[in-house]
Amino acid sequence: MERVVIVTGANSGIGLALCERLLTEDVQLRLCLACRNMQRAEAARAALLTSHADAHVDLLHLDVGSMKSVLDAAQEVKTRYRKVDFLYLNAGIMPNPQVNIGAFFKGLLSRNAIRMFSTAEGLLTQQDRLNADGLQEVFATNLFGHFLLIRELEPLLCQSSHTSRVVWTSSSNASHSAFSMEDIQHRNGTEPYSSSKYASDMLSVALNRQKNSQGLFSSVICPGLVMTNLTYGIVPSFFWTLIMPIMYLIRVFTNTFTISPYNGAEALFWLFLQKPESLDPRAKYHSLTSALGRNYVQPQQMDVDNETPEVLFAKLLELENFVKKNDHVGYI
Numbered sequence: 001m002e003r004v005v006i007v008t009g010a011n012s013g014i015g016l017a018l019c020e021r022l023l024t025e026d027v028q029l030r031l032c033l034a035c036r037n038m039q040r041a042e043a044a045r046a047a048l049l050t051s052h053a054d055a056h057v058d059l060l061h062l063d064v065g066s067m068k069s070v071l072d073a074a075q076e077v078k079t080r081y082r083k084v085d086f087l088y089l090n091a092g093i094m095p096n097p098q099v100n101i102g103a104f105f106k107g108l109l110s111r112n113a114i115r116m117f118s119t120a121e122g123l124l125t126q127q128d129r130l131n132a133d134g135l136q137e138v139f140a141t142n143l144f145g146h147f148l149l150i151r152e153l154e155p156l157l158c159q160s161s162h163t164s165r166v167v168w169t170s171s172s173n174a175s176h177s178a179f180s181m182e183d184i185q186h187r188n189g190t191e192p193y194s195s196s197k198y199a200s201d202m203l204s205v206a207l208n209r210q211k212n213s214q215g216l217f218s219s220v221i222c223p224g225l226v227m228t229n230l231t232y233g234i235v236p237s238f239f240w241t242l243i244m245p246i247m248y249l250i251r252v253f254t255n256t257f258t259i260s261p262y263n264g265a266e267a268l269f270w271l272f273l274q275k276p277e278s279l280d281p282r283a284k285y286h287s288l289t290s291a292l293g294r295n296y297v298q299p300q301q302m303d304v305d306n307e308t309p310e311v312l313f314a315k316l317l318e319l320e321n322f323v324k325k326n327d328h329v330g331y332i
């Protein structure tokens with residue numbers, strides 16, 4: 001039977017590069033591009049069909065930042081497909097990013113310069129806002145919408161007859177210190193992106209604990225630093241082009257500068273080829289590119305303890321109940 005693969009945020013950047021690589025590997029796939037903007041989704045579909053004319057590429061309207069859209073999209077998936085083999089949770093936002101220039105130059109002269117380039121620790125802040133559901137937008141988009149999607153698709157993801165996979169596009173910028181269990185939406189801080197990515201790391205660990213026995217396996221990846229719309233929102237694209245030689249020089253010291261979406265999608269693609277039982281549920285799989293341009297994947301243990309993921313899972317269930325009960329508009 002053909003494999004069904006759904007990719008959120010598939011119309012650009014790393015998500016689109018993943019789709020291209022998946023179809024190159026297996027043109028028999030049923031690939032579903034889950035996007036919020038159908039015009040961009042159509043354009044992505046057309047681009048994929050140019051290089052893979054016989055491919056089965058479906059479109060699904062999904063705004064992961066809107067709870068109603070997630071519920072409607074999940075309903076649509078359940079009517080279209082009888083199972084889901086891979087669900088790539090890739091859509092993500094980093095709104096209004098600000099680079100701390102002082103911290104950048106200080107970091108540059110310190111022993112932690114390489115770490116700073118690979119994680120952006122202490123370099124970036126963002127301005128978040130409330131969405132129409134009354135949730136923090138970054139939390140809703142990067143984490144909670146995807147959580148709700150998994151929950152709604154459980155009948156297709158947790159089947160005794162076969163294994164299913166969910167794969168989170170996380171980040172090296174995920175930060176334990178940015179996350180607080182008392183403020184899971186990060187209402188009160190300036191690092192909602194780091195907080196949401198750390199929460200997705202924890203959620204993946206919790207999902208593995210609770211759902212492996214039902215055939216659902218969760219993995220986390222980091223694509224490295226990739227030139228996409230997201231990074232063009234931090235520094236304009238012309239500036240990235242200007243400093244490209246410096247970027248390739250930095251790659252000599254840290255292989256995390258994957259730079260192209262194709263390279264960034266390496267770990268997402270690699271996971272597609274692995275047996276779920278062979279994977280480490282507590283590892284983050286990093287896409288890396290050597291100075292000579294060789295792509296490879298390396299696992300790194302996540303900074304996650306044993307108890308906290310379960311606490312987060314329970315809090316997300318609570319919020320899910322609340323959102324559903326209150327017809328998910330403006331009550332939270």
Ligand SMILES: NC(=O)C1=CN([C@@H]2O[C@H](COP(=O)(O)OP(=O)(O)OC[C@H]3O[C@@H](n4cnc5c(N)ncnc54)[C@H](OP(=O)(O)O)[C@@H]3O)[C@@H](O)[C@H]2O)C=CC1
Nearest residue numbers: 009012013014036063064065091092171225226228229230
């Ligand atoms: N670029 C990088 O260096 C890194 C990126 N990442 C992560 O990689 C993932 C992909 O980002 P990247 O390819 O870089 O950036 P892009 O901006 O190119 O891609 C993000 C995708 O997510 C979609 N998206 C955003 N919000 C929503 C929403 N509410 N509902 C549905 N889709 C949505 C975008 O759609 P639209 O076109 O409509 O905006 C777009 O297709 C993100 O999760 C990001 O956090 C992690 C580490 C580093």
Ligand SMILES: CC(C)CCC[C@@H](C)[C@H]1CC[C@H]2C3=C(CC[C@]12C)[C@@]1(C)CCC(=O)C[C@@H]1CC3
Nearest residue numbers: 099116117118119120123171172173225234246
């Ligand atoms: C000379 C240049 C390379 C200077 C660039 C400085 C910063 C703008 C970048 C250094 C590390 C980068 C980084 C990200 C964004 C741009 C930097 C802060 C990310 C936060 C992008 C999104 C992620 O998820 C992780 C990236 C880590 C590294």
